[in-house]
Amino acid sequence: MVLSISITGTAASRFNIPRLSPTRGALMHNPDLLSSAAVSDDLQTFYYPQTLDHFNYQPESYATFQQRYVMNFKHWGGANNRAPIFAYLGAEAPLDGDLAVIGFLDDNAIRFNALLVYIEHRYYGKSIPFGSREEAFKNASTLGYFNSAQAIADYAEIIMHIKKKLNTFYSPVIVIGGSYGGSLASWLRLKYPHVALGALASSAPILYFDKLTPRGAYFSVVTKDFKETSETCYRTIRDSWSVIDKIASQPHGLAILSSKFKTCEPLKDSFELKDKLGDMYAGAAQYNAPPTYPVTVVCGGIDGANGKQDILSKIFAGVVAYEGNRSCYINQPTDASETDVGWRWQTCSEMVTPIGIGNNTMFQADPFDLNAFIQECMSLYGVPPRPHWVTSYYGGHDIKLILQKFGSNIIFSNGLRDPYSRGGVLENISETILAIHTVNGSHCLDILPEDESDPEWLVRQREAEGKVIQGWIAQYYADLEPTLIKQKDLS
Incomplete structure (x- = not known):
C-alpha cells in the first residue's frame, strides 16, 4: 500500500523534494x-x-x-x-x-x-x-x-x-x-x-520546473543563508560531512555516530544521519522567520558549543538548539503522515521539482538525477512522472x-x-x-x-x-x- 511507503538508501537523496507547505x-x-x-x-x-x-x-x-x-x-x-x-x-x-x-x-x-x-x-x-x-x-x-x-x-x-x-x-x-x-x-x-x-x-515556485531554474538553486540559497548568518557555522557544517563519512567507515563507526547524536534507533547507514541534518538545515532556511530566525538558532548552537569540542559535537549542539531537549534525535519511529504520502504522489506524477545539490555549497554534491527519480516513482506507483507537464499545461517558458x-x-x-x-x-x-x-x-x-x-x-x-x-x-x-x-x- 502507498500509505506504507518509506524511502531509504542513497536514492532518497535524489528522490526527496522539500515540502511546499506555507504552515x-x-x-x-x-x-x-x-x-x-x-x-x-x-x-x-x-x-x-x-x-x-x-x-x-x-x-x-x-x-x-x-x-x-x-x-x-x-x-x-x-x-x-x-x-x-x-x-x-x-x-x-x-x-x-x-x-x-x-x-x-x-x-x-x-x-x-x-x-x-x-x-x-x-x-x-x-x-x-x-x-x-x-x-x-x-x-x-x-x-x-x-x-x-x-x-x-x-x-x-x-x-x-x-x-x-x-x-x-x-x-x-x-x-x-x-x-x-x-x-x-x-x-x-x-x-x-x-x-x-x-x-x-x-x-x-512556478518556475522550478523543467530547466527554468538551475537545479542547484535551492541549496545554494540555503548555503547563502547560513554563510551570511555565521561564517564559522557555515564552515563547520561544510566540513562535517566528510567527518561523518570517515567515522561511518570505521569498525563500529555507526554505533559511535548513533551515540554521538543520541539517535532513537541505531543508524543503519550514514545517509540516515546526513539526510536528517540536511533536512534540518533546509527547513531552517526555508522558514527562517522572525522573531526566532531558525538559522540563527542552529548557528547559535553550533557556534556556542565549547571551542574544544570536536566538530560533530558542535553539529549536535545545533540539532539540540533547533529541536530542543529530547530523549533522542534522528530517525524517530513515526508513521508517514497523509501529507508526506500525498506530496510524494504529487511529486511522482506532475510536480517534478528537479532540486539537486551542486558544487560550492555547504553540502556534499548530489545532482538531481531524473532517470533515477523516474525509476523510484515507477517502483512505487507503476506509472512514470511527467516532468514537463506543468510547463506544458500552465506555461513558464x-x-x-x-x-x-x-x-x-x-x-x-x-x-x-x-x-x-x-x-x-x-x-x-x-x-x-x-x-x-x-x-x-x-x-x-x-x-x-x-x-x-x-x-x-x-x-x-x-x-x-x-x-x-x-x-x-x-x-x-x-x-x-x-x-x-x-x-x-x-x-
Whole structure:
C-alpha cells in the first residue's frame, strides 16, 4: 500500500523534494496553534458534493466526494453591496493547520468587508474520494484523479457554488495561496479569469520546473543563508560531512555516530544521519522567520558549543538548539503522515521539482538525477512522472513575453531568504502582474498573521499587497458600473 511507503538508501537523496507547505515552519515551532482554541469561533464548516473527474465523461467521472470548505461571514459587507470574497486555496495538507496559521485573510477582512472562504485540497484532510483514505491511496488508478488541474477546477466550482448560493454574482473574488497553494492561485487566475478577479501567490515556485531554474538553486540559497548568518557555522557544517563519512567507515563507526547524536534507533547507514541534518538545515532556511530566525538558532548552537569540542559535537549542539531537549534525535519511529504520502504522489506524477545539490555549497554534491527519480516513482506507483507537464499545461517558458499581454492581476510575493524563491517570479511581468519581494523574508511569511514584533520591511510588504488588491477591486467596480446602469435601464 502507498500509505506504507518509506524511502531509504542513497536514492532518497535524489528522490526527496522539500515540502511546499506555507504552515510547516509556524506549526513546527508552535504546535499549540492547532488547538481548537486557536481557531476562530466565526468559522462555519460546509461540504460540497465535488465531481471526481472534471475532464472526462465516462460514467465513473460523475462520482462525487465530500469536499470541505470553511467560511467566515463576520466582516462581510453582503451581496447587496457586492462586497468581495477572499478565497484561500488549500495546499498539500489538511485545512486545519491553515485555519490556525494563515492570517492574511482575517487581518484584511475588516478593511475590505470581505467574506472569507477556505477550501481544502482534494485527497487531504476530510476531502477524500472513494469513501476512505485507504481506498483513495490504494493504487495509481485511484490516485490518478489527484492532480493540480482537478484541484483548481474543484476550487472554481466551489467558488461559483458559493456565489450562486449567496446570490452574490458581482462580488469580486481574490484567491490567495501559499507555496504550492500559491502556484494554484496564480494558475486558477490564468485558467479561470471569470471566477477570480485576482490572485495573491505567496512563495509560489512556478518556475522550478523543467530547466527554468538551475537545479542547484535551492541549496545554494540555503548555503547563502547560513554563510551570511555565521561564517564559522557555515564552515563547520561544510566540513562535517566528510567527518561523518570517515567515522561511518570505521569498525563500529555507526554505533559511535548513533551515540554521538543520541539517535532513537541505531543508524543503519550514514545517509540516515546526513539526510536528517540536511533536512534540518533546509527547513531552517526555508522558514527562517522572525522573531526566532531558525538559522540563527542552529548557528547559535553550533557556534556556542565549547571551542574544544570536536566538530560533530558542535553539529549536535545545533540539532539540540533547533529541536530542543529530547530523549533522542534522528530517525524517530513515526508513521508517514497523509501529507508526506500525498506530496510524494504529487511529486511522482506532475510536480517534478528537479532540486539537486551542486558544487560550492555547504553540502556534499548530489545532482538531481531524473532517470533515477523516474525509476523510484515507477517502483512505487507503476506509472512514470511527467516532468514537463506543468510547463506544458500552465506555461513558464518565456513567461514575461507570454503573460505581459495575456495575464493580469497576479501578485507573486517572495522572501529572498526562502530557497524556493529562486523558482519564483522576482520581476514585474506587466503593470498588473507584479513581483513583490523582501530581501530578508522567508517562505510564505507575508500571509502569516500580523504581529506587533513584525519588522518594518514585512509590514511594508503586506501594505503593498493590500494596496494592489484594493486597486484591482476599485477598478472592477468602476468597470462594472456601466453594466449595472444598462441592466437598470432595461428593467
